[in-house]
Amino acid sequence: MNPRLLLPFFIATFMVAGGCSSGSVSTYPDGGDGRDGLSDDAGDPGVGDPGSDPGADPGADPGADPGADQGADSGGDTGECPALPVETVGSTSVISPPAGAMPAAGVPFFIQQTGVRVTRITDAADQGGFASFYTNGYSRWSPLNLTGEYLNAFAGNGGAAVYRLSDRSVVRTLNVGEPNELHWDSSGAPGTGTRLYYRTGAQLRSLDVLSGQDGLVHDFTSEYPQAGQVINGVEGAPSYDMRYWAFQVCQGMTGGGQCTGLLDVVVYDKQLDQITGRLSDAQASFPTPNFVDMSPSGERIVVGSCAGDPIPFNGPYAWKRDFSDPVRLSTNCTHSGWAWGTDGAELYVNSDSCGENNDEITFSCDYIMAVDVNDSQGWEKRIPIIYHGDLGWGGSSHLGRFYDPAVRGWFFMSTYGGGADWSRAQLLMVEIKNESEGPRLLRVSPTLNTYQDYWSEAFASLDFTGTRIYWGANWMGQAELEVYQAELCPGWWQ
Numbered sequence: 001m002n003p004r005l006l007l008p009f010f011i012a013t014f015m016v017a018g019g020c021s022s023g024s025v026s027t028y029p030d031g032g033d034g035r036d037g038l039s040d041d042a043g044d045p046g047v048g049d050p051g052s053d054p055g056a057d058p059g060a061d062p063g064a065d066p067g068a069d070q071g072a073d074s075g076g077d078t079g080e081c082p083a084l085p086v087e088t089v090g091s092t093s094v095i096s097p098p099a100g101a102m103p104a105a106g107v108p109f110f111i112q113q114t115g116v117r118v119t120r121i122t123d124a125a126d127q128g129g130f131a132s133f134y135t136n137g138y139s140r141w142s143p144l145n146l147t148g149e150y151l152n153a154f155a156g157n158g159g160a161a162v163y164r165l166s167d168r169s170v171v172r173t174l175n176v177g178e179p180n181e182l183h184w185d186s187s188g189a190p191g192t193g194t195r196l197y198y199r200t201g202a203q204l205r206s207l208d209v210l211s212g213q214d215g216l217v218h219d220f221t222s223e224y225p226q227a228g229q230v231i232n233g234v235e236g237a238p239s240y241d242m243r244y245w246a247f248q249v250c251q252g253m254t255g256g257g258q259c260t261g262l263l264d265v266v267v268y269d270k271q272l273d274q275i276t277g278r279l280s281d282a283q284a285s286f287p288t289p290n291f292v293d294m295s296p297s298g299e300r301i302v303v304g305s306c307a308g309d310p311i312p313f314n315g316p317y318a319w320k321r322d323f324s325d326p327v328r329l330s331t332n333c334t335h336s337g338w339a340w341g342t343d344g345a346e347l348y349v350n351s352d353s354c355g356e357n358n359d360e361i362t363f364s365c366d367y368i369m370a371v372d373v374n375d376s377q378g379w380e381k382r383i384p385i386i387y388h389g390d391l392g393w394g395g396s397s398h399l400g401r402f403y404d405p406a407v408r409g410w411f412f413m414s415t416y417g418g419g420a421d422w423s424r425a426q427l428l429m430v431e432i433k434n435e436s437e438g439p440r441l442l443r444v445s446p447t448l449n450t451y452q453d454y455w456s457e458a459f460a461s462l463d464f465t466g467t468r469i470y471w472g473a474n475w476m477g478q479a480e481l482e483v484y485q486a487e488l489c490p491g492w493w494q
Contacts, residue, residue, distance in 0.1 A: 081489035084114055087441045089430070090390040094421050097446040102475035105482070106168045111445045118445055121163060121470075122153045122483040127170050131155030133481040135472030136461050137178055139414065140237050140293065140337060140401040143470045143483070144463040145184040147193045150209060151470070153483045154178045162196075162209045172209050176200060179257045181232055186403060186464050187242040197238075202227040204245070204268070220249055223275055224263050229253045233291030239298030240403045240464075243271045244321065246292040246301045262288040267301050267321045279303065282323035287313050290333040296403050297346050300373045306333040307353075318348060318373035328379035329371050331362065337399025339411035341432060345372040349399050349411045349432075351388065368397070370411065370432050383434050385411075395419020398459040400469075407466040407493050410442070414460035414471060416451050425449050427460055427469060427486065429493075444469060445486050450477030467492065 087093055095113045103109050105123040110116065122134035133156040136143045143152045150171070151163040160174040160182060176182065176198050185192040194210045197217065204217040220230045230247040234257035238245045245268040251261025267277035279286055291304040301321060305313035316333055317326040329348045336350035347370040354365040367384035375381060391397070400412035410429045418424065429442035447458040452474065460471035467488045472481040
């Protein structure tokens, strides 16, 4: 067993700006599963590709005003933001979920211990029961559009519903969902604020959620006639500017969004409308990765291979867009996310499981760690942050994606399963520091989940600003999953 540094288990007395609220803070309504953390989304009970025709329900509020109350009171009224307590990893502090029945949709409540305002956004009864339940997309996708007006909620039937937050109305229902890898346009270009991208078959398509206008972006059968699917493994996302996309080009895919019959791994440049990088040009052979992902800057593509595959596929590597200069990221394809260092370094955050059969013991073994993907020595300089034993061996976590490089110095995680009392079913911001330096911990909220299955893992995701968090919760096992929103103050990371 590798040696590790022990941290003092105490609650620090520091305070920072945190959850947005006004007035008094109260709770609603009256004031281990043993998983190894592998990114095993092949077990995701998601449906197969339901096909195109995303404009279902085209009459649903087609004239909706895109400028309507775009803030949706997300800034927390006029009151001061309460200070969040800062703790250390391994603190004995326990934050339990609020008591009582599930709150009504659209009615905010506050987490007593943190002051963070939380609101249930969705209701399975909306749209005449269009969905049996709602959840957010994967933890590395923003379900909220760039302007903060519209939320994409994935439905239990494999489709999706687009909510306008200002009045919680459903402006459109879609018969494409999480397996189709829906992404809001985050480029900020004029006319793109209500645009969703999705993939169906071997096509990348776009949809305006208000007008219903649907269009082809690129058909990859023009380069790969045998292609039946282009996918990222239901985990990856395009670059923040929407220019660069990572795809596995496949003959088909499983119901859980995994590639079958891999033809290639490519970087697609949407601005040039062409493939600008092919793994097949750099490597004579390669295994089918668990996922592929573009870094937020678009400088790197992550090929998420797993332990046991040959070098340089014995775990995830970050490659330049032409598939040169691979930087190792982990010893296995565990859950992962993205963050920015205080110096602006682009960091891939993941759990180092030490490889299959524990055959590769490293100083970061069993740590959540960060690697600078643009540093050729990033693997050697990796930062071990949280020891899994401190989180509790019975639990696991999902990691979020910070898009905006202005949000620096922290990574975001949501936990599920068993774990230690202090870390069980929590939304947490963790400072990016070596464990020996005592990284700070910011609590946001309990996940409001009783862990029952894949869907109740929360896999919480951040919006493009890093100030709002979305996840699916079953209200401590008392209800079907609904999407909840937690709000933080602008500049909380400072």
